[in-house]
Every structure is written in C-alpha cells, then in structure tokens.
Amino acid sequence: KNIYNYYDLYTKKAKFLMIKKNFDYEEAWKIMELSSMKDIILQKLFRIQNMEKNFLNIKNFYEKIYDNYIDILNYSIFILMKIEK
Incomplete structure (x- = not known):
C-alpha cells in the first residue's frame, strides 16, 4: 500500500469512530473549550x-495505542472546526 491508501484507510476509520462517539456524547465537543480539547x-x-514504556505488560497493546491516536486525530479536527468559525 502507498501512503494515500493508508491515509484514506485511517481517516475513514477515524470518521466512523467520530460519528459513533459524537452520537454517544451528544456533540459534547461543541461546548468544550479549546484548552480542554488540547488537554485531552x-x-x-x-x-x-x-503504554510504550510498559508494552510487554499491556494486553492488546496495538489496539490501545491505535485508539488513542485516532482520538487525537478526531480532537484535532474538532479544534480546527472550532477555530474556523
């Protein structure tokens, strides 16, 4: 796979997760302060x-790391949407 395939794959996964969490948390990001999102x-x-320091002791290490990076991507997009307004 080339970089564009990976980019498309991960942005699709991030969007799917964002839609799910956005529904679950009732668009909480809209009322959050930028500083709170940066703190997250x-x-x-x-x-x-x-987790990287303790990866040998962590069950499902890759999945947990992956989930955190996807969350970072989504919070970054929320920040970009808020500062665009």
Whole structure:
C-alpha cells in the first residue's frame, strides 16, 4: 500500500469512530473549550508514552495505542472546526 491508501484507510476509520462517539456524547465537543480539547490530546499522548514504556505488560497493546491516536486525530479536527468559525 502507498501512503494515500493508508491515509484514506485511517481517516475513514477515524470518521466512523467520530460519528459513533459524537452520537454517544451528544456533540459534547461543541461546548468544550479549546484548552480542554488540547488537554485531552496531551493526556492521550502521555497515556501512549506510558503504554510504550510498559508494552510487554499491556494486553492488546496495538489496539490501545491505535485508539488513542485516532482520538487525537478526531480532537484535532474538532479544534480546527472550532477555530474556523
């Protein structure tokens, strides 16, 4: 696969997850402050770093890392949408 295939694959997965979570959380991102979203992104980055340090002890390591990166992508898009207004 080339980079464009991967980009399409991961953005489709991120969009699917965003739609699901957006429904579950009733579009909570719309009322969140930008600083709160940035804090969530930082929290997820710290979680990823911690998991990488302890990957041998973490069940489903790859899936957990993947989920956090997808969440970071989606929060980044929410931030871009909010600052565009």
